[in-house]
Amino acid sequence: MKVRVKIRRFNPERDRKPYWANYELEAEPGDRVLDMLIYIKDYLDGSLTFRRSCAHGICGSDAMVINGHNRLACKVLVRHVGSHITVEPLRGLPVVKDLAVDMDPFFAHYREIKPFLMNEEPPPYDERLQSAEARARFDDSTKCILCAACSTACPSFWARDSYVGPAAIVQAHRFIFDDRDRGAQVRLAILGGKDGVWRCRTIYNCVDACPRGIDITRVIGQVKKALLTGNIE
């Protein structure tokens, strides 16, 4: 089938401002949007720039705005979106070139919440025990692939880029609700600050955007509740 792909483009070495470029190509219903971007780059305009790696929704490289929604280009097929496809870079992060945005601010927020297990108690020789129930409490947030689709779908993040954003909160949740971690109070203090969870207005854009199906608003709600009650049990 014929597919029309409209791409928001910007080359910092050539363009003063972004513009729309249109491409027409043949595609199968099972083709990924990423496949079409690769075809365009291979045969129509080699300068088209985007990140990609695993091409099946795990590495988190190719988040972009597809027909108005934050999606991974490798997880959207032609049969999901039809023959008119519009692709734009993520919003809320500076565009570097075409669909590649500057990810540094995003990863800086990730680092702000101290994304590593804090526990200085000497571990046993073998594994620490953890019940299946305790493990299940933070299962959803371990799925995060740091693609930035959620944070860059969030109006609160667009309005204030110092807000840590939903991805960082999901990462914090992964540790706060892990009963092996001892850093909950440190992380809750960060998330209780002026650029923490209270910037979340429960708009649910993040839930729509997450390619991993994480119920992000629920995750954020649990962090808010922990802050209000002082209780993570």
Add this chain to the structure above:
Amino acid sequence: MLHRYDVVVVGAGGAGLMTALYASRGAKTAVISKLHPTRSHTGTAQGGIGAALGNLEEDHPDWHTFDTIKGSDYLADQDAAQILCHEAPLMVYELEHMGLPFDRTPDGRIAQRPFGGHTNNVTKQPVRRACHAADRTGHMILQTVYQQCIKNHVSFFDEYEVLDLLVNDEGNVAGVVALHIDSGEFHTFHAKATIIATGGFGRIWKITSNAHALTGDGAAVAWRRGFPLEDMEFYQFHPTGIKGLGILITEGVRGEGGVLINNDGYRFMYDYAPTVKDLASRDVISRAIYLELRNGRGIHGEDYVYLDVRPQTVNRYFEKDGITNPDGSPRRISAADVEKKLPDIADFCRTYLGIDPVKQPMPVQPTAHYAMGGIPTNLQGGVVRDPANTSVPGLYAAGEVACVSVHGANRLGTNSLVDILVFGRRAGEAAASYAATAEWPSLPPDADGPSRTEVERLRSNAGGEVAADIRTQMRALMMDQVGLFRTEQLLADAIVKLRELKSRYSRISIMDKGLRWNTELLEVWELGCLLDLAEVTATAALARQESRGAHAREDFPNRDDVNWLKHSLAWRRPDGAIDLGYKPVKLGLYEPKARVY
């Protein structure tokens, strides 16, 4: 720009991060990666990491060692395999201590599942050895080790592509040259110790589970600087990739009871591996699928079979085979178990196939997956340059890019994750202790000159060849002629055609003449790496006149221990021709014998 670090690590997958974590404890360490670390391909590993913890049933590191050596078709170095399997439990415990969210048994221990080729050495039946975090074990390993690197303040240079390995006039390795992708500027990293951990090169094949980024850059730059590559003829095809796309469907599906079915509705692994059936090692199953397809038993006569994990199918075979839980009760699986234990697999099926694996079988075919071969190293991750295993001061390699060799002619499932941790740690420690006493190697004059020249050549070439055409042709050629089954005629012809492609490669023109984020240029440079590695693969395959592990020669169908129980080594001559040599396999634990599953 010039940077100086005691230790420079190239690549930020599991192996690179593990080497960096350990090296950084004793030396000033930097990690250079063309991807952001969490984009690395370790993250796509699914089913588990093998370690004989014995949490659910009796198991021993020695059993794991034997399985690894048998799986390797006796080409693994047995001292290395023994280290791998005996240190595996320590590494899994260390990951748990780092916070890795393993699934848990009812008594709170790390959960384990069966995997191909992992057996109880007494009963010969599959053993629960693969420690898992749902079907995203690699994702959790990558995230966890990266988290520890952040905690330990490791320096990262993200989105820098390494183009050259610096070797000075004394023959010492002095660091690397990298292109900063965002600015297009060249950076020279001067280092006492350089660790290559760039992963595999699966993009030489048409159907592959490998990420676009897996273009073998690290192996290629070492190769071009005269260092050897070992056992390059051994490339693993994973039996179950999603039809047409090659996306990996973990062996964990079969570990949970899934079975392979042909067009007659028959579970054909009964015929090829009567004892462990669908949990035989990967080379055996991939060849079985291929033979089923060749005999016209693909689904609807096409080039795929079904992987069936529907509870009614699985439970029927559990009942038929009398499969039990560790407590002796009959083993059964429910739809909810499939969703819980294999959530990403279910998601892949829904997204890419539009099917629900609980209700429909999955169409699968073998997919190029893993390079057993690579840069030869010793047990400390130090690169060795010749059949006498003479080490190269200051150069290390770890992970898929390296060949220790623990995988021999066929890697056992889960062992790549063990490898990156066990030998990543060893390489990191060895590099740091080397750097603590070594003098600074002199930088070659005009260190980044060759890289600048090559990049300028790629940017300005007016030859008119299209990179994508050459790439597509290479991948099809490798798949058709250097793939699962090989013959002298196919291989010799493939080498001629690869040389033609290389000649055309030198005439590629690109459209993007810019400096910033010129990924078109970098993709062409990466294609050059792939062409080099494809040629080495085909050349080593043509030379080896036997069938062993993943290397199946139809004209030499048997394993030949008299003449071929040896590792191959390939070197690039200055004129570009390939020299082959061999070195003995380290035996000592288990005598080679016929391999039956």
